[in-house]
Structures are given as structure tokens and as C-alpha cells.
Amino acid sequence: MARLKRKRSGGGWHAIRYTLAKGREAGGIWKLYRAMRTKNACKTCALGMGGQRGGMVNELGHFPEVCKKSLQAMVADMQGAISPDFWKRFPVAQLKQFTPRELEHCGRLVTPVLYQQGESHYRPIPWSEAFQRITAKLKELSAEETFWYFSGRSSNEAGFLLQLFARLYGTNNVNNCSYYCHQASGVGLASITGSGTATLLLEDVENADVVFLIGGNPASNHPRLMRTLMQVRRQGGQVIVVNPVVETGLVNFKIPSDVRSLLFGSKIASQYVQVNIGGDMALLVGIAKRLDELGAVDEVFLTQHCQGWPEWAASIREARWEDLTAQSGVSRDQIDRLAEIYAGSKRAVFGWTMGITHHLNGVENVQAIGNLALMRGMVGKPGAGLMPIRGHSNVQGIGSVGVTPKLKEAIFTRLQDVLGVTLPTTPGLDTLACMEGATAGRQKLGFCLGGNLYGSNPDSQYADRALSNLDMLVQMNTTLNTGHAHGLAAETIILPVLARDEEPQPTTQESMFNYIRFSDGGPGRLDGPKSEIEVIATIARGVLGDNPHPIDWHAMGDAKQIRQAIAKIVPGFEPLSEIDRTKAEFQIDGRTFHQPRFATPDGKARLHVVSPPALVDAPNTLRLMTVRSEGQFNTVVYEDDDIYRGVQGRDVILLHPVDIERLGLNEQSKVTVESDTGSLPNIQVHRFDQIKPGNALMYYPEANVLVGREVDPHSRTPAFKNIVVRLRVEG
Numbered sequence: 001m002a003r004l005k006r007k008r009s010g011g012g013w014h015a016i017r018y019t020l021a022k023g024r025e026a027g028g029i030w031k032l033y034r035a036m037r038t039k040n041a042c043k044t045c046a047l048g049m050g051g052q053r054g055g056m057v058n059e060l061g062h063f064p065e066v067c068k069k070s071l072q073a074m075v076a077d078m079q080g081a082i083s084p085d086f087w088k089r090f091p092v093a094q095l096k097q098f099t100p101r102e103l104e105h106c107g108r109l110v111t112p113v114l115y116q117q118g119e120s121h122y123r124p125i126p127w128s129e130a131f132q133r134i135t136a137k138l139k140e141l142s143a144e145e146t147f148w149y150f151s152g153r154s155s156n157e158a159g160f161l162l163q164l165f166a167r168l169y170g171t172n173n174v175n176n177c178s179y180y181c182h183q184a185s186g187v188g189l190a191s192i193t194g195s196g197t198a199t200l201l202l203e204d205v206e207n208a209d210v211v212f213l214i215g216g217n218p219a220s221n222h223p224r225l226m227r228t229l230m231q232v233r234r235q236g237g238q239v240i241v242v243n244p245v246v247e248t249g250l251v252n253f254k255i256p257s258d259v260r261s262l263l264f265g266s267k268i269a270s271q272y273v274q275v276n277i278g279g280d281m282a283l284l285v286g287i288a289k290r291l292d293e294l295g296a297v298d299e300v301f302l303t304q305h306c307q308g309w310p311e312w313a314a315s316i317r318e319a320r321w322e323d324l325t326a327q328s329g330v331s332r333d334q335i336d337r338l339a340e341i342y343a344g345s346k347r348a349v350f351g352w353t354m355g356i357t358h359h360l361n362g363v364e365n366v367q368a369i370g371n372l373a374l375m376r377g378m379v380g381k382p383g384a385g386l387m388p389i390r391g392h393s394n395v396q397g398i399g400s401v402g403v404t405p406k407l408k409e410a411i412f413t414r415l416q417d418v419l420g421v422t423l424p425t426t427p428g429l430d431t432l433a434c435m436e437g438a439t440a441g442r443q444k445l446g447f448c449l450g451g452n453l454y455g456s457n458p459d460s461q462y463a464d465r466a467l468s469n470l471d472m473l474v475q476m477n478t479t480l481n482t483g484h485a486h487g488l489a490a491e492t493i494i495l496p497v498l499a500r501d502e503e504p505q506p507t508t509q510e511s512m513f514n515y516i517r518f519s520d521g522g523p524g525r526l527d528g529p530k531s532e533i534e535v536i537a538t539i540a541r542g543v544l545g546d547n548p549h550p551i552d553w554h555a556m557g558d559a560k561q562i563r564q565a566i567a568k569i570v571p572g573f574e575p576l577s578e579i580d581r582t583k584a585e586f587q588i589d590g591r592t593f594h595q596p597r598f599a600t601p602d603g604k605a606r607l608h609v610v611s612p613p614a615l616v617d618a619p620n621t622l623r624l625m626t627v628r629s630e631g632q633f634n635t636v637v638y639e640d641d642d643i644y645r646g647v648q649g650r651d652v653i654l655l656h657p658v659d660i661e662r663l664g665l666n667e668q669s670k671v672t673v674e675s676d677t678g679s680l681p682n683i684q685v686h687r688f689d690q691i692k693p694g695n696a697l698m699y700y701p702e703a704n705v706l707v708g709r710e711v712d713p714h715s716r717t718p719a720f721k722n723i724v725v726r727l728r729v730e731g
Ligand code: SF4
Pocket: 042, 043, 044, 045, 046, 047, 048, 049, 065, 066, 067, 068, 069, 070, 221, 222, 223, 224, 225
């Protein structure tokens, strides 16, 4: 497999050429520009762009703010329709051979299609038949025999409406894609501040003098954050990157919309710390221990505004340096240097992504970050705070409007009081529990609002068997993905839906900074797809009837009505009641902490005693993490090449030359990668000097075959980023 010349900087002229190429693909750069400028929230990541300020405008009102990810998502929605004969030409057996990229590029779904086990092909069916089959099945089953999975790409209105229908149908088996990504952030933050989301605003990050970026590669997954980090550096601030891999765009990034940066590049990381996979907490404990040794702890803040410092202090003082440096893989000198930098900071921000949450101790990793921030009073003031860098553009909104098995007390009570309904009180199932229930035959129907449930699961073979064991699987999507070829139930129905900027009614989304955007929607590009809201309201009416009491599902097909309900029911969303008139987007109240008064019963933040897990370091093994490439967003693969890592194709394992030699391999070796869960044959060894020896990297979701179903007990999230693997040379 050929090597690509690895880029020396992110963004730059390449990004500009890429934009022009995407413009051609979309039918012209102006056509693409106009689509990008509509008043709709960006469809890709949760950093947040667009809305009423106009597309390509960020929360600070800065324009142009656009990135490859936003262009990839838009151009994918601007594809033509999947042709009717496609379903005759390609049997499911062949669709199973398609790569994620090939499926994504088949075109837009425009007609409902049905696949029945024993058949060879999907076949188009009319909407009326699709609705009839789904409502008949739901009426046949008991509610507890069903589960409801939501992607973070859908709107607040569609999310609220579907969770309401599922509960009034009789089940709490309601969950969303964050169970497999940032759930640990929500659980961890709630245990620290009493609120499960970022404690700050984008402007706080711009005003920080130190930014820790832990366990992520936003240069590829949240590219516009690079402008903010460039600003921090230009203001003399420090950016401390903690990652097993030296990621191109986190070293240097050329911001295309900044002439100086475009011409000369912008240094991002001022300190780059290559930690072992699973070694983050040992590093965090090390910095905390050194901070304590330096006497650089804000005792007043800890005493007045926190609980738990004495216990945490005792635990870091007990920790042994030789353990911390061995587990983290970071030298004492470098840890001391990081502690000194942090000790000199006046306003520090801690940002993290799934390199922190995709571990069996994900929640404790978040708590360790919280501890370090609180030790210097860096939560509860401007220019400082905690920032989970979230995935899908509305993953936080979907959680806020009630898409979790167990509703928050306030939402549960208000839902019953405001709507005059009685809700089920069963515990409900999270995502993995739904897979276990499907395997055991307890759940017989799965309903997916967007996303790729099969693809995002750990242990792909298990997920395939679980979903294939269902009587019915319903999936609402805009394009094809691996979940439409694998894990197909006795009856699988795909329902084509409109994209956010094709919605006939405005919808809303919530960014990772707790900011609510009002997306205008727009004209449909193709005949056939329906709005998610219309599909949900139609099925609800079909199952629960047309009687307007207690819920008039006909009226609830109107997004305005849904917003009125959300405004009365979800704390902080009250301004939604006026937004159709005012179009005034808003910051959700009670989530941004610029004062050291937190959302806990006593208003104090919490420190937690956590300790680093043992580092897995067995002979002839590697610690593997699954990652997204530059050419993908979550499970959606737009391009097979990973230009920032210099990788062509996706059937590769990236190894440091020391490990290639240690394992008796070479750069031509083909191997079978094995874990305790599964194996992947025919994998090309790829020399990658930028990864820390002892650690390896493969692409998600293909490598999920290797990921076990063991989960963090607090977040129920699998360890997609810490798998012990062995390599068996082929041939
Ligand atoms: S950084 Fe995220 S929100 Fe901003 S344009 Fe890119 S994908 Fe959209």
C-alpha cells in the first residue's frame, strides 16, 4: 500500500484547493457557497457554526468560519438521488462488500426500502406501506420489546418528539449515540459541577493563557478550534497537547481565512506530550502532585468553593513518581515543566475528547481533569474552565431534550404535569444494553433516528448478530452506511429523511458551548425524503391514534408546537417559546460558570479521589486506539486517505519503527490483528514515527471488530481507545 506524503501543516492551500474541488463536486463553488451561507447550524461538529448569524459564522460572530468537515457533510447532502434500479443491481451481499466511503457516495436516499431476511435485495416500498408495516409491528409488540436509538445529528424537536412517543408508547429504552462517545464527560462533569456540559464559552477559550488539549485531534475533527488556539498563542498563551500521536494539525495549522497564518503557518502546541494510551490519568496525577509540591495550589478557592480537596491531596501525596512516569510514559522533567507552566497560569482551559472518554475509566479521567482545574481555581471564572469537545452538531441538544433512558427529575415531573400524561418508570436501557436485549430476544424492534448503530458498536460481529436477531429494524437516514448492509433484522426498513437545511420548518440545535441555534431549514433538494418530525408524528398517530388527548400527534407535527412544549418542560430552554417570533438564539441558563457557584446542592464543586489504572504492557502486544481519519466524521467516511498522517487507504495499522522491529515485522508486512474480542486479517503495517512506541492506531469503525464489550461502569461506554492486540504475520 503506497504511502502518502504526510502534510507538514494542517489547513493551508490544500484546504483551499479542497474547497474548490468540493465546489465542483457540488455543481459549482457559488452553489456550494450559497448552501453554506443559509441560516442553518453546521451539520457536522458541535463546536457550532451558522444559524441566524448566517452560515460560516461562529459564536463570536467571526466570518468566514468553514472547514473541510462542514463542506464534506454539505456536499454529501447535495448528492443526487440513489436511482431506482440501484436496489435491483446491488444485492445486500454486495452492499456488505462496499466500504463506508462507497456507501456514503451511493447518493441520497429518496424512497423507503425494505429488506427481508431470506431475500437477496432491498426493494423500494411506498411510504404508506412503510408506515403500515411499522405501526402494525409496534401494535403487535409490547413496548418493552422495543428500543429507540438517536443520533446527535437530529434536531431538538425531532429528538423530543420521538422520546415522547416512545415513552407514551410505554418504554424508557431510549438512548443516544453519546453512550458510545462523550457519556463519560456528562457523568464526570455532573459529579464535579452538578452540570454535565462545558462550563465556559468560546470566548473564554480565546481569553485563556493556558489551554490543555487532551486525547483528541480537533485539527481534523473540529478544525475551526484551531483559529481559537492560534489566537491563544498569538496572545502569548500556551497550548499543551496531550496525545500518544504527534498530530500534524496540532503542531502547525495554516488558517486559510488568516493571511499571515496561511502564508507562514501558526504554531499550535507549545508543549506536546506523548502519553501512553491509558496513561492520561497518571500524567494528570503527576501534574497535580508536582503542583502540590510547588505549593501552587489555590487553598482559599478549594476551601471556600470545593469539597474533597483533603482526600485528593492525601491521594496525590501517596502516589509514587516511578509509577506515574512509568504509567504515563512521560518523564519527570516534562511533568515538572507542565506543572510550572500551569502554576503560572491565570486563566486555564481544559479541553478533551474521546482519548479521555473511550476508556474503562473514562469518567474517572474526566474527574482527574476536574481535580487539576479546581486545584488552581480554574472553574467558575471567565477565561477558564472545563470543555468536553463534543462530536455531532446536536449531540448535546438531543441529551438536553430528554433522550436518555432515565429522564432528569425536573423533565420527568414537568412532562407529566404540562402534558397531563403518565410516564413509564422502568429503568430503561442504554445502547449496549439494547444490544444485549436484542441478542437475548428481549427486544424485538429497534428504531434508529439517524446514525449508524451497527457501525458505532464495539465487537462488530456481536452487533451484527444482535441486530440480525430483531424482528424489525427501522432506520431514518439521508445516505447509506454500513448499518444498512450489516446487522439486518428479519425486516429492515430504511426511511429517507430531509437534511437540516431542507427542513420545511425551522429546527433548533445546541452547541457544545450550550448555545441554542435556530435553523431556518430550506427547500428540499430531491422528491421523496420526508422531515424527521413528519415521519415521527405519522407513526405516533398510527400507533397511539388520532385522539388529541392527552397528545394531539397531528398538532405535534408542527415544530412550533414542539418548541412550546420543550420551553415549558426542559430547564433553561424557556426562551424557545418566543424564538419563532424573535429568532433570538440564546445561551442556556445555569450551565456557564463565570462565578464559583456550581449546580450542586451546596453550590460547591467536587474533587474525587481517583487513581491511575495499571498500564497493560505484555510482551508481543500493543495498546491500540481506534481513531477517525482526516477524511471522516464519526462513522461517516468521505475520503479513504488520511492526508495529515500520510496514510493511503484504511486497512492499516500504524506502528512506530521501534515496534515494527520489536515484533519482527517490516513495512511490507501484512498481519492479522487479534484482540480478545475479534481479529482483522490482511492489515498492512504502516511505519508511523509520530506515534509513541508501544502504542498503535487503526481506523474506526472498521477496527471495532477488535473492541470488547466491557464498559466503564459509570458511563457504560466501551474502551474504543484502549485495546490490547497481538499481530500475526500472514503468508
Ligand atoms: S469546526 Fe465544526 S462546527 Fe465549525 S465548520 Fe467545522 S464542522 Fe462545522
